[in-house]
Amino acid sequence: MTAVYLILTTPLIGMILLAFRGDRPSAGTINAWLNLLAFAEALWLAGDVFRHGPKLSPDRLLLIDPFNVYLVVLTTFVGLTTSLFSKAYMEHEREIGRVTSRRLRLYYAMYQGFMLTMYLVLTTNNMGVLWVAMEGATLATVLLVSLYRTPESVEAAWKYFILCGVGIAQALFGTVLLYFAAEQKLGVGGDGLLWTVLHENAAVLDPAILALAFVFLLVGYGTKIGLVPLHNWLPDAHSEGPTPMSAILSGLLLNDALYAVVRCKMLVDGSLGTHMAGTLMMGFGLLSFLVAALLLHRQTDIKRLFSYSSIEHMGLMTFAFGVGSPWATFAALFHMTTHSLTKSAIFVTVGHASQLAGTQRMERIRGLILTQPTIGWGLLIGTVAIAGFPPFGVFASEFLVLVATMHDYPWLTPLLLLGIGLAFAGLFRHLQSMVYGDVPEGQKPIPVKLWPVMLHLAIVLWLGLSIPGFLGDWFNQATQLISGALPQ
Amino acid sequence: MSITDLTLYQQAILLLAGLILLTSFLMLGQTRLLRLIVIFAIQGCLLAAATALAAGVLAYPHLYISAILTLVLKGIVIPMLLYRLTHRMGLHRHMDTIDHPTLGMMGGIGLVVFSYYVSLPVVATSTLVTLNAIAVSLSVVLISMLLMINRRQAVAHVVGFMSIENGLFFAAVVSTYGMPMVVELGVAFDVLVAAVVFGVFFFQIRASIDSLNVDRLNTLHETEK
DSSP states (O other): OHHHHHHHHHHHHHHHHHHHHTTSTTHHHHHHHHHHHHHHHHHHHHHHHHHHOOEEOTTSOBEEOHHHHHHHHHHHHHHHHHHHHHHHHHHHHHHTTSSOHHHHHHHHHHHHHHHHHHHHHHHBOBHHHHHHHHHHHHHHHHHHHTTTOOHHHHHHHHHHHHHHHHHHHHHHHHHHHHHHHHHHHHOSSGGGGBHHHHHHTGGGSOHHHHHHHHHHHHHHHHHHHTOTTSOTHHHHHHHHSOHHHHHHIIIIIHHHHHHHHHHHHHHHHHHHOSSHHHHHHHHHHHHHHHHHHHHGGGOOBHHHHHHHHHHHHHHHHHHHHHHOSHHHHHHHHHHHHHHHHHHHHHHHHHHHHHHHHTOOBGGGOOOHHHHOHHHHHHHHHHHHHHTTOTTSHHHHHHHHHHHHHHHHOGGGHHHHHHHHHHHHHHHHHHHHHHHSSOOOTTOOOOOOOOHHHHHHHHHHHHHHHOOOHHHHHHHHHHHHHHHSSOOO | OOGGGSOHHHHHHHHHHHHHHHHHHHHHHOOBHHHHHHHHHHHHHHHHHHHHHHHHHHTOTHHHHHHHHHIIIIIIIHHHHHHHHHHHTTOTTOBOOOSSHHHHHHHHHHHHHHHHHHTHHHHTTSOHHHHHHHHHHHHHHHHHHHHHHHOOBHHHHHHHHHHHHHHHHHHHHHHHSSOOHHHHHHHHHHHHHHHHHHHHHHHHHHHHHSSSBGGGOOOOOSSOO
């Protein structure tokens, strides 16, 4: 368990340290080292769990099982590569005078604060603490969305705060109901919110109350996933904040919110014995998937474009978890990984592209490949990957979702295919002219560090060609935990 | 079953539930910001009273801690903070406009009926008091959301936001005798940080649109023209 405590204390110390030192030139490097440390600790933890199986801390507040351990590794990894990008990005922003040293301190401290809440969401065994950490994630990031203090960014931050705050309050109500159901059967005491206790006793909990609780939990955490119709905050918050923020919001926060919903679903399924939770998730997921795919066509801001693409993919994952068969669950877990890696890589590239062009409006971003081939190719390959082209990993995971759907709900496959097609068209109608096209006058290359992008995309490519054995094992164990059987 | 069959404690909780619901309706109809904040503080005090009552009668000493937390945070600190900010922003004489006040009230009544309907599954497994508590707290949550929809002032939105938390707390106290301590403390911490962040936002919003009328925050759209 030492590794878990280390993973939680590293960002805590980092947050305090950077709150004072965040304006030094070395702050970006310190931030990256802290994230590297967390990544190393996560690998240590993963190795430990791989050898010795799931773990529960002595006070039963922390839980590590195959489902969350791989998300911890993924979270630390994306946190690390994004922090490398953030170093270069924030230095550029400081040079052009968009951020003051006070805001830089806030930025770096909250970067670590956000990572802390993410690790806590993933590792806690207490549904109440899960809620607290989820709300903490909003609080940590909301002031970063308005970091530039433009009217648009203040508006986006306000919307984000109110919508997510009100949304997640519903999840607290669901948590209270969960606790209420547990106390009726298990007696009054502090154990009724522990996930392990709830999971063991799910069969005896009152189904009517749990069904009610799940509706609130899904709406609450669903707001954070960005499920339609609760998605309005997401494109605003992603497009107006600093780009490293967009990368970790899209790559990590959405995943972890979905993780929370799936944990709740596991409890409710155990109690109800019906497919009610899954059906709800399928409905919300499919709606988000289709609406976001359509809205891709109407965007003019490059970061908003990719935010809608995030909603679309989160919708697909929610749908797949909702289908609930072992194959669908496996596919959803796989898609979480590939989407997270690809999307954070895209946001990093997009950040560089908009710094290069000096704008986020797509009609004025032109000729990337001619000005700076690395950025142009990075954006092109990233978009090809996220649109689900073979041989990238996103193709493999989307294909698995399709196959699983065809098996259980064949009549829904045309809708999925339609959505994938729409999203593909929506992305490429904008991409073509940005990557190719004539170079605007005076557009000069900027210093960039794109190897994290290449690393992400290389991993996604590798995952598309073959899933390494240890990862496959993890997915299998997590699938068995969630859906109760191995994919055959 | 008549109300005299209940124990005194249960009757007192029902009374407090009624009063908390009443404060929600008062907030819904209140146009003056300062009065809105005062009613919000009263709601916080009622909530603290309910918590202390449960702690005393049912002998759950840990509830005393959350009663004190509630009283200090919801009854004193946050209302004071809002009160002073409203003065500093020069909004203390401000009348917020409410579109369709009567419709708003009717909507509130509809939400209460809806909350009782939604809470019906709970009654099969529990007592009358719990049903009322859960239905009332859900009503408070929904009415506060209605309040936020109905208003334009950022201050009113914050009051609505905090009132939602009040409703949730009431449910937790009456139906489950409070949450585990670590969760209570975490939630209280989140609420406190949220209050501070809201304060920061008031200044940012005013600096950007020169008013706290959040209806004017309307530049970002789903699809851009």
